[in-house]
Amino acid sequence: MTSVFIGGSRAVSRLNGIILDKLDDLINRQCMIFVGDASGADKAVQQHLASRGYGHVTVYCMEQCRNNLGNWPAKHVATPPGRSGFAYYAAKDLAMAHDAKCGMMLWDGKSKGTLNNIQQLISAGKKALVYLAPEKTFYKLSNEQDLQNLLQRCDGGAIRQAQLQIRTKLPMADESPVQALRD
Helix, strand or coil, X not given: CCEEEEEECCCCCCCCHHXXXXXXXXXXXXXXXXXXXXXXXXXXXXXXXXHCCXXXXXXXXXXXXXXXXXXXXXXXXXXXXXXXXXXXXXXXXXXXXXXXXXXXXXXXXXXXHHHHHHHHHHHCCCCEEEEECCCCEEEEECCHHHHHHHHCCCCHHHHHHHHHHHHHHCCCCCCCHHHHXXX
């Protein structure tokens, strides 16, 4: 059974027909879905999966799940010492990226958390299907070059700001901005 990490921006809280078709395809293929517990994309995906009565779902959360609309099994991720906010929840996302075979991200083209998830998947050699909300289309990413091509489609200032926030909020070694996204 293929495992898929589904995540996305809090700003992507409504799922259009294109996204619903992709989710239904995953259901029809009986994929194991790993999804977070945040509001926005996570909650919207959970609502759709619950409405379909889909059971192959694990909700990843920290100490307590904020949203688990299908009453699915939960995987509680250990709280990283000294982390809060973005870095705190990034630990949960990192666990999903590690556990899944591939990912499907619903991205507004700005969210640092979703960008970090995409990069975690790519850096682990996993494929990511990214829905770029401003263009209302999916992009298949298999490697760093695919990611760079996608980033060219986004607002450069927003991407630079996301990169800066990822670098300052997550513990990383001294590295270039592109390398920072890789880790």
